[in-house]
Amino acid sequence: MSQIIEQVSGQATGQAAGKLYGIGVGPGDPELLTVKALRRLQAAPVVAYPVSDGGKSLSRSIVAGYLRPKQIEVPLWYPFKLEQSSQPYYDQAAETLAEHLAAGRDVVVLCEGDPFFYGTFMYLFTRLSERFHTEVVPGVSSVMANAAMLGTPLTYRNDLFMVLPGTLSAELLQAKLALADAAVILKLGRNFAKVYAVLEQLNLLDRAKYIERATMPNQRILPIREVDPAAVPYFALISIPSQWQPE
Amino acid sequence: MSQIIEQVSGQATGQAAGKLYGIGVGPGDPELLTVKALRRLQAAPVVAYPVSDGGKSLSRSIVAGYLRPKQIEVPLWYPFKLEQSSQPYYDQAAETLAEHLAAGRDVVVLCEGDPFFYGTFMYLFTRLSERFHTEVVPGVSSVMANAAMLGTPLTYRNDLFMVLPGTLSAELLQAKLALADAAVILKLGRNFAKVYAVLEQLNLLDRAKYIERATMPNQRILPIREVDPAAVPYFALISIPSQWQPE
Numbered sequence: 001m002s003q004i005i006e007q008v009s010g011q012a013t014g015q016a017a018g019k020l021y022g023i024g025v026g027p028g029d030p031e032l033l034t035v036k037a038l039r040r041l042q043a044a045p046v047v048a049y050p051v052s053d054g055g056k057s058l059s060r061s062i063v064a065g066y067l068r069p070k071q072i073e074v075p076l077w078y079p080f081k082l083e084q085s086s087q088p089y090y091d092q093a094a095e096t097l098a099e100h101l102a103a104g105r106d107v108v109v110l111c112e113g114d115p116f117f118y119g120t121f122m123y124l125f126t127r128l129s130e131r132f133h134t135e136v137v138p139g140v141s142s143v144m145a146n147a148a149m150l151g152t153p154l155t156y157r158n159d160l161f162m163v164l165p166g167t168l169s170a171e172l173l174q175a176k177l178a179l180a181d182a183a184v185i186l187k188l189g190r191n192f193a194k195v196y197a198v199l200e201q202l203n204l205l206d207r208a209k210y211i212e213r214a215t216m217p218n219q220r221i222l223p224i225r226e227v228d229p230a231a232v233p234y235f236a237l238i239s240i241p242s243q244w245q246p247e
Numbered sequence: 248m249s250q251i252i253e254q255v256s257g258q259a260t261g262q263a264a265g266k267l268y269g270i271g272v273g274p275g276d277p278e279l280l281t282v283k284a285l286r287r288l289q290a291a292p293v294v295a296y297p298v299s300d301g302g303k304s305l306s307r308s309i310v311a312g313y314l315r316p317k318q319i320e321v322p323l324w325y326p327f328k329l330e331q332s333s334q335p336y337y338d339q340a341a342e343t344l345a346e347h348l349a350a351g352r353d354v355v356v357l358c359e360g361d362p363f364f365y366g367t368f369m370y371l372f373t374r375l376s377e378r379f380h381t382e383v384v385p386g387v388s389s390v391m392a393n394a395a396m397l398g399t400p401l402t403y404r405n406d407l408f409m410v411l412p413g414t415l416s417a418e419l420l421q422a423k424l425a426l427a428d429a430a431v432i433l434k435l436g437r438n439f440a441k442v443y444a445v446l447e448q449l450n451l452l453d454r455a456k457y458i459e460r461a462t463m464p465n466q467r468i469l470p471i472r473e474v475d476p477a478a479v480p481y482f483a484l485i486s487i488p489s490q491w492q493p494e
Contacts, residue, residue, distance in 0.1 A: 026281065027385070034387060035285060036278035087493050114391040117408075122400035123493065129398070136395035138274070138387050138462075140281060144361040148383035151376070153369035160423055161364075161410040168405060176407055176426055215385075246334050246370065 018101040020132050021108045022115040022125060024139015025062045028216035032145065033063065037137045041066055044108035046100045048074035050120055059110035078120060094127035101132045114139040118186065143184045146214045146239050150221065155182045156244040166191035173198045182242040192232040196224070204240055212236040265348040267379050268355045269362040269372060271386015272309045275463035279392065280310065284384045288313055291355040293347045295321035297367055306357035325367060341374035348379045361386040365433065390431045393461045393486050397468065402429045403491040413438035420445045429489040439479040443471070451487055459483040
């Protein structure tokens with residue numbers, strides 16, 4: 001093999017630096033990885049992924065069947081529920097990956113859905129993409145995948161479509177949702193009761209559809225009036241499909 | 248192989264009816280098909296796809312390298328530019344597919360991006376899904392893929408995200424875009440000059456990014472002030488990424 005000497009900004013490593021890949025692993029069904037994400041995943045010597053407080057990693061569980069025996073796994077313990085700034089944790093995670101990259105090892109970071117759409121990969125991207133060659137592989141977002149699972153087209157023709165995080169205030173949600181032709185509300189969890197009240201105010205309860213863990217084996221679709229607000233997972237969403245009808 | 252006799256609503260065919268698959272083929276790069284879309288595509292005896300006035304099919308060109316020699320191809324000549332209702336054309340296309348399905352042949356319909364997101368597959372879905380088993384395989388949308396190509400994260404945390412068709416009036420575009428934290432404007436083509444004027448009004452020209460044919464071999468990224476309004480293709484979009492910065 002040819003020896004490539006590459007200058008990594010600020011440091012001469014004496015060997016080619018590794019490449020960083022942020023790959024979207026899609027909404028949950030392992031078959032909804034793209035061909036490119038699968039290829040990047042299986043070729044990389046290092047695979048990193050966010051881990052929740054409970055020690056579980058959704059993105060790793062999605063790709064578990066694709067991992068190869070000798071890959072180095074790097075769990076990234078993000079502070080999902082802390083009140084203080086999470087930025088020091090991303091500093092630390094970025095340095096862990098930078099060590100692998102500087103040593104010439106390609107690193108794949110697993111990202112649920114799409115890496116640049118409400119993800120955490122951007123915090124690593126902003127810290128590492130100027131120092132190391134970085135590629136982002138887009139993924140299937142739950143924002144679209146829910147429609148396939150619900151069997152309901154989401155947007156037509158000239159529709160204005162919105163994605164709203166359930167973390168917004170009731171006032172903001174109500175004011176903005178009123179302007180959409182179709183919408184998806186993410187990040188439900190403990191925000192469900194507030195969102196439900198907004199939908200009731202806007203007379204949207206008959207149109208709104210509720211789905212948990214779209215495309216995963218434990219996916220659940222419930223009539224929105226039957227949802228227990230105390231038992232709504234983070235990976236639940238409400239879809240408000242377009243009402244457009246062809247003339 | 249076991250013989251399955253299946254009752255298709257309204258007609259006893261004496262054989263199992265075929266299944267209908269609407270598969271998202273992603274934004275353009277053939278590797279951005281999902282593993283599932285690829286599997287469904289290669290297993291189906293019949294592959295249908297929309298064809299433009301000029302006789303070209305973007306979705307077919309995306310999957311050209313994956314097609315198998317004995318697959319039956321069904322080009323669907325949609326009336327992309329006609330002024331009259333397009334619904335009779337979808338009636339005809341649906342009947343063509345229904346003949347294959349009734350004869351027991353699975354049919355895959357190729358859909359650029361995601362089938363239920365501003366697509367044309369829904370017109371076939373509404374006509375056929377009650378008569379035949381139908382599955383939708385979600386795909387990577389250009390709405391997210393453009394961000395990967397531009398190297399710019401699109402949305403963070405509590406951002407409100409909008410997708411606006413450039414076909415909307417300048418007044419509507421301006422009123423609604425002003426409320427978004429991040430946005431993508433689709434269906435540019437001849438609407439570019441109007442959209443540009445709206446961005447100027449909203450002081451968004453420094454933030455807006457322009458990309459043609461994201462992830463395709465002839466992808467082009469241009470500073471938005473250098474775009475020739477007379478030469479903007481339909482598959483161009485403007486991305487307005489979030490300005491959110493971690494504290």
